[in-house]
Amino acid sequence: MNIATTDEAQEPVPEGMVALDQIPFGRFHFKVTVMTFGANFSDGYALGIIGSALPMITTQWGLNGFWQGMLASSALIGLFFGSLILGRVSDRIGRQRVYVLNFVLIAAASLAQFWAPNVEILFVLRLLIGFGLGADYAVGPTLLSEFAPRKSRGLMLASLTVLWTVGYVIANIIGAYVNVGPDTWRWLLASGFIPALFVLIVRIGSPESPGWLISKGRGEEAKHIAAKYLNTGNVYIPAAHLEEKSSYAELFSPELRKSTWFGILFYSFQVLPYFAIYTFVYTILEAMKVHDANLQNLVINLFLLAGGIAGLWAIQKFPRRGFTFWTFVIMAVMLVLLGILSGASAWLMLIPFVIYSFVMSGASNITQVYPPELFPTHLRGSGVGLLNATSRIASAIGTFFLPISLEKWGVSVSMYWLAGVLALGALVTWAWAPATESKKLV
Structure with a gap:
C-alpha cells in the first residue's frame, strides 16, 4: 500500500484518505470564515466608534483626562480578561459554545450603552463588550484554523483583520459625518448592536471544531x-494524544516557551502603536495643525483599508517571518519621519502617516495568522487567548499614555518612542520568529 505523509509531522495518511487540513477549500470553509470575521468587524467597529464618540462624551459630561483614557482603553481591558479566561475555557469545553454565547453578551451590552446614565456605567458596559470580543479573539481564529485547509489558512485567517479594518473605517466615517444632536454619541455607541446581532444569528447552529474533537x-x-459540513467521508483521524492536565504553565515549557514569548512580544509591539495612534488620531491631527481633520482622517482610513486588502496578497506570497520583520522596519521608519517632519505642512506630514497606515494595516493581518500556528491543538485556545490578552495590555498602555505624551512632549517625541516600540518588534522577530506556513495544526 502506498503511503502519503503530512508536511510537518510526516504522519502517514493511508491511500484513499485525506487529512483534515488537506480537504480542498469549499463552501463551508467560506461560511465559517464569514461567521468568524463578523466578530472582527464588530470589534473594529466598537473600537473605532469610541474614538468619534469620546470628544462628544467629554463635552457633555465634562470628563477629565483620566476618564477619557479609561473609556478609550475600557474595551481593551475587557479584551484582556475575555481572551485570557475564555480561551482557556475553550480548550476544556470546546470552541463552539464560547463561539456562539459570547455574542449574546456583546449584543446586549452594545445596546445598553444608549441608556448609560454616567461614565462609570458606560465604562462597565464597554468592559463587558471587550470581554465578549476577547473571547472571540481567542476562539475565533482557533476554530477557523482547525477547519482551514493548509494552503488557504493564511488567507482565511488574514481576512479576519481586513474585516476588523473595514469595521474600524466604517465606524470612523459614520462618527465623522453623523450628527443627530447632543446625544449623537449614544446612537453611535449603541449602533454596535446591529453587527453584533447579525453575527449571533449566523453563528447559531455552527459545528464544533473537528480538530478539538480529535x-x-x-x-x-x-x-x-467532516462528512456533514466538508462533504468528505474519508477524512483521516490521527490518534489523539490526550493532555487532560495541560495548563498555562505548559505554554512556558522548554518546548513552547520560545514560541509563546515570541507571540506575546511581536503581537504587543505591533498593536501598541496601532491602537494608540488611531484612537487619538484627531488629537494627533490637531497637534499637527491640520485644518480639515475629517478629510485627512478619511484619507488615512482609505489607506488603512487598502493596506489590509494588499496584506492578504502579501500573506500568501511571502514567508511569515520575513513579512513580519520588514513591515516592522518600514513602520518604524515612517514614524521617525513623521517625528522629523513635525512642524512641516500638514500635507507633507500626511505622506509618512498614510504609508505607515497602509503598511500597518497589511502587517496587522499577521496577528490573526501567527498565533494559532504557534501552539498545539490542546493548548491552542489558551495560547491564542494569552497572546491576545497580553497584546491588549500593551494596547491599553499605549492608549492611556499617548494623550499624556502628546500634551507634555508633542508629536515628535511621541512618534519617536512609538517607533522605538516597533523597532523592538523587528528585533524580536529577527531573533525568534518561526516559519509556520507549512505547519500541520491537527
Missing part, C-alpha cells in the same frame, strides 16, 4: 462533522 479522542464525532 484532540479529545472523539474521532467519530470529528468524522461526522
Whole structure:
C-alpha cells in the first residue's frame, strides 16, 4: 500500500484518505470564515466608534483626562480578561459554545450603552463588550484554523483583520459625518448592536471544531462533522494524544516557551502603536495643525483599508517571518519621519502617516495568522487567548499614555518612542520568529 505523509509531522495518511487540513477549500470553509470575521468587524467597529464618540462624551459630561483614557482603553481591558479566561475555557469545553454565547453578551451590552446614565456605567458596559470580543479573539481564529485547509489558512485567517479594518473605517466615517444632536454619541455607541446581532444569528447552529474533537479522542464525532459540513467521508483521524492536565504553565515549557514569548512580544509591539495612534488620531491631527481633520482622517482610513486588502496578497506570497520583520522596519521608519517632519505642512506630514497606515494595516493581518500556528491543538485556545490578552495590555498602555505624551512632549517625541516600540518588534522577530506556513495544526 502506498503511503502519503503530512508536511510537518510526516504522519502517514493511508491511500484513499485525506487529512483534515488537506480537504480542498469549499463552501463551508467560506461560511465559517464569514461567521468568524463578523466578530472582527464588530470589534473594529466598537473600537473605532469610541474614538468619534469620546470628544462628544467629554463635552457633555465634562470628563477629565483620566476618564477619557479609561473609556478609550475600557474595551481593551475587557479584551484582556475575555481572551485570557475564555480561551482557556475553550480548550476544556470546546470552541463552539464560547463561539456562539459570547455574542449574546456583546449584543446586549452594545445596546445598553444608549441608556448609560454616567461614565462609570458606560465604562462597565464597554468592559463587558471587550470581554465578549476577547473571547472571540481567542476562539475565533482557533476554530477557523482547525477547519482551514493548509494552503488557504493564511488567507482565511488574514481576512479576519481586513474585516476588523473595514469595521474600524466604517465606524470612523459614520462618527465623522453623523450628527443627530447632543446625544449623537449614544446612537453611535449603541449602533454596535446591529453587527453584533447579525453575527449571533449566523453563528447559531455552527459545528464544533473537528480538530478539538480529535484532540479529545472523539474521532467519530470529528468524522461526522467532516462528512456533514466538508462533504468528505474519508477524512483521516490521527490518534489523539490526550493532555487532560495541560495548563498555562505548559505554554512556558522548554518546548513552547520560545514560541509563546515570541507571540506575546511581536503581537504587543505591533498593536501598541496601532491602537494608540488611531484612537487619538484627531488629537494627533490637531497637534499637527491640520485644518480639515475629517478629510485627512478619511484619507488615512482609505489607506488603512487598502493596506489590509494588499496584506492578504502579501500573506500568501511571502514567508511569515520575513513579512513580519520588514513591515516592522518600514513602520518604524515612517514614524521617525513623521517625528522629523513635525512642524512641516500638514500635507507633507500626511505622506509618512498614510504609508505607515497602509503598511500597518497589511502587517496587522499577521496577528490573526501567527498565533494559532504557534501552539498545539490542546493548548491552542489558551495560547491564542494569552497572546491576545497580553497584546491588549500593551494596547491599553499605549492608549492611556499617548494623550499624556502628546500634551507634555508633542508629536515628535511621541512618534519617536512609538517607533522605538516597533523597532523592538523587528528585533524580536529577527531573533525568534518561526516559519509556520507549512505547519500541520491537527
